[in-house]
Structures are given as C-alpha cells and as structure tokens.
Amino acid sequence: MDKQVVPRFSQIVAELRQRIESGELAPGDRVPSTREITRQWGVAMATATRVLTELRQAGLVRAVPGVGTVVATPADTGERAARRRRRNASEAALAPERIVAVAVEVADREGLAAVSMRRVAAELGVATMSLYRHVADKDDLLVQMMDRAFCDSPLPADPPEGWRERLELVARLLWAMFRRHPWLAPALSVTRPQPVAGAVPYTEWALAALDGRGLDVPTVMTAHLTLFNYIRGTAVSVELEADAEALSGLDSEEWMDSQESTFEEILATGDFPVLSRLTQTGYDFDLDALFEFGLQRILDGFAVLLEQHH
Template sequence: MPVDGTEAPRSGRIAAELRRRIAAGELAPGDRVPSTREITREWGVAMATATRALTELRREGLVRAVPGVGTVVADVDAGADAGAGAGRPVRDARQAGPRPAPAARARRRSATDGALTPGRVVTTAVAVADAEGLAAVSMRRVAAELGVSTMALYRHVADKDDLLLQMMDAAFSEQPLPADPPEGWRERLTVAARLLWGMFRRHPWLAPALSLTRPQPVPGALPFTEWALAALEGRGLDLPTVMTAHLTLVNYVRGTAVNVEAETEAEALSGLDVEEWLETQGPALGALLATGRFPALGRLTAAGYELDLDVLFEFGLQRLLDGIAVLLGETP
C-alpha cells in the first residue's frame, strides 16, 4: 500500500518510542504493547500509521502477534536489540489477562482519595471499553480498576445495562453541538454527522452499542435528534419523511463506524493487522484476477487503492446529502 511522506516518518517515530520502552524494560517479554487503537489515541495518528509502526517492530522480531490476545513483546536474548527488556522470564500472554486501560489505572490509584461516585464509575468503564472493547466491560472489571468491591458499584448503577446507558450518555455529552447553528440545512446536518463520526472514532464501542430499531433512552443523544429535525422541518417535507431522513443519516454514520470496532476485534482474534491479513489473501485474490473475469478490479488493484475510512465516510456523507437536496427540490 502507498505510504506518503508524512505518515511514514510518524510511524517510524512511534516505533522508535515503543522500541525504547522495550529496551528500558517498561514493556517486558509477554507484555501487551499498545494496540493500533491505543496508538491512534496516544499519538493522534491514523490507523494506517499505527499499523505501520507495529508492523515495523514485528519485522524486527521485537513483538509478536498472539491470536486472541493481540501484539505482545517477544522473548529476546540478553544481547538483542531490546536490551534491558531481555533476560526476564516470559509470561504467558494468554494467562496474563487484560492490562488495565491507562486512564483507568490512574483512576484506580486515586480511587481511595475520595468517595466513589457515579461519574467515577462511568468514566472508568468508558476507559476500559475504549482500550479493550465493550466485551471487556463488566461490573467486576470496573470494580477491579477502581480498587473497590463489585457490590460497591451497585450503589451507583443498577446493573450492567444501566452502566452501558450511562456510558453512552457520557460519550454523547462530551462533544456538545455548537450554540449557534449554521443557517443552511446541509451545513447543519454536516456538522452533526461529523461530530457523530468523531465520537464513534474516539469510542469504537459506541456505534455497535447504539440500536436503531430499539433506541435507548440516552439524554445526551437527544440534542442530535433535535438538531437534525429542526434542520429539515418546515422545508416542504412531511414529518415522517423528516424523521426518516434523520434516521438514514444517523444509520449511515453508525454503519460506517461499526467497521472500526469490527477491525479491532478481528486483529485481536487473529493476531494479524489489516496489512498482514491482506498479504495472506494476496495469492487467492491474484488467482481470481488472473482469470481475466474482473478487469476493472484488476486495474484498481494494480493502481494500489488504499481504503481510508475517513475518506469513505466523507464521500458517502456528501452523496447522502445530495440525495436529500433532490428530495427538497434543490440542485445538489
């Protein structure tokens, strides 16, 4: 896949920092290294950049992929490049259990500094979900991160379903809509869609958790609904059509964002990042293209097309808004 002149140096710097942590012993053999999702958050880079950084370390033999666990520090000899990280007993990464999310670890250390609060419980649960996915969130896990008993959580949340609702509300509430909306309907819907997309990117678990057919009572999400309805109301459409247009927009953003969580889970289960997985599919795809039955796909593959979810989102968003424009009798 093509690498531009900006992303390549950044992936190299990230790899160098992880290499330093391994050499310093901050990451010992068997320890999980930051996932691609954690790297994108810590360094503010694209998923492809994070993938390149981990691929570089794999090729050097410093890390290895463990199916069902993720990428861990490889066992190295005392004279190997990892230096101070060498010579330590290797822990079985499958038995080591999940490493606490960085933000959650900090909250665990400070949990005894003050009373347990609903906000502390929810923030910790969100940190675990952000780092490891929604499946990692349980009442027992959140209690362990906070350093309290599981039963202590039930004074603040009714059960796991209630915890999830509060997590979703917190995620929607962290990025409020602008106080002064743009004048045009298209501009207003664009603002809302991009905010939702950013929210789903920061919290990959949120899109799969959000139901379209059985909408959850999430107070923080209602301003987005009101914003979209107000943008389209009074423009010649009946109210059911206005609501359907709004739901179509939300479902488009959500449906595209679901791929982020799915890719992270696939990487954890297979131990392969997207580039490594594509390499395993190369021979099969090459054999299909060699038949000559798919000339357009063959030309595209030869040109080196690179999928970028952000580009895909923006392209689809503008085409969807073009369709709404036609519905309103406007020229896209």
C-alpha cells in the same frame, strides 16, 4: 407482657462469643464446625452456617485452609479492620461519574465485552456490590457510558444557517465520537433506541435542519434515521478492525498483503475483468475518506428531495 423470643442462631452466637471473650476459646483455637454446631445445638446446617458467618463478620473468627474456623488473633482483627476502613473509604468516595468514566476507559482500551461490574469494581479497588448503590446493572451502566460519550462532545451553541452545513457538522461530530469510542456505534440501536439523554440534542439538531422545508413528518424522520444509520453503520467497522488487529496481530494493510496471492488467484480466472482492471491501478482504502464520500452523496440526495418539495 410477652417475653421476647431470641432467635436460635443469635443464642448460639452469643454463647460462642462469650466463650471467646472469656478466654475459654483462645486465639488460634478451633471453634465448633458447622457439623458440630448442628449436632451440639440441634439446629439445621443453614443455621450453623449463619452462626459462623456472623462470628466472622464480627471479626471474632477466621477461616484457615486445612484447619477450619479458628478464633482470630488481635493482629487478624486489626488487619481486617484496616482493610475494612480502606474499603469503606474507597466506596464512600465512589460517585456515578467515576464509575462510568472507568467503564468508558476499559471499553475504549479493550472493547465493550471487557466491561463488567466485577471488572469496573476491580479497576476502582472496591467491592463489586458497592457499585450497585450507584448503577442498577450492566445495561444501566452501558446507557450511562453512552450518555457520557455524547455529553463529552457537545454541539456548538450557534448552528450554521444552511441545512447542509448543519447536517455536515453533526455528522462529522458523530463520526469523530465513534472514532474515539469504537464500542459506541455497535452499542447504539436504531430499532430499539436506548434512552440516552446526551444523544437527544444530536437528534434535535438534525431534525431542525430539515424541519420546515416542505417535507412531511415521516420523511423528515426517515431522512434523519438514514443519515444516522449510515454514520453508525460505517463506524461499526472501527471496532471490527480493532478486534481483528488484536486477534491477528496484523493491521489492515499487513492483512491485505498476506491475502494478496489468494486474491490474485481469484482474479486470474478472468471471470472478473472490471474488478481486475480497476484493482491493477491501485486503491488505498481509507475509512475516513469512505465516510466523507458517502456523507456527501447522502446529502446530495437530500438536496434533490428538498428541491422536489420546495
């Protein structure tokens, strides 16, 4: 029978372990550095590094800045073990739902740019790598975040009878969702739609409202996408406004007040008489009112389209 060959790094680890456990190397004593290991045992630097890593992971040594790697004391080992037990307990309690919920909270507060695997792990108090057992990468996390947002806003079991009432309801639910999660509208793509299972019922709802009313398939799909993209496009302003307010420290009204003199100089040229006359009467910008106005005009257009094919 062939004799089993023990890897060189394992031999070195075993020798240093024996010296530590026998007391030859006492707690606090320096152990051979990577350079010394390469010289004494005639191995490559990578092997020497692996030896010290193995000893650290076993709790036998620890790195001391300015000193080097030393034999760990019982207190070091106990504290490290306790930290490891706490971390393992936290990581064992992880669930995809918890990871996604924390990511959504961060995005709601600070925007999607603040969400990273490292940031979510820090919020959860776990190692970053532990997240990858539940989430493939940031793109996967984003899809799960979007799915969570849609699933938290379910459609009613019984839709209204009329096509217009049905589309009004789904549009307002989407608008409310985008208001709650300002990052969601910019994250959703129309040209490259993500596989968000929770969003499919919304699509089905809108398509069913228009299906069977005399329109061909391309027209039904185009009408649905037109309505969705209008809602999404208007909602993009929600995140842009939140970002602008965070950067400037001014809300939209305060910012407009700060720009008033510049706008007045432009209008004073007399080149824009209609704009000048209409703005003198005053206009209160309201994003919700803008959304509702546009929604009704789009549905008015759908009504004409359906009447033509009735």
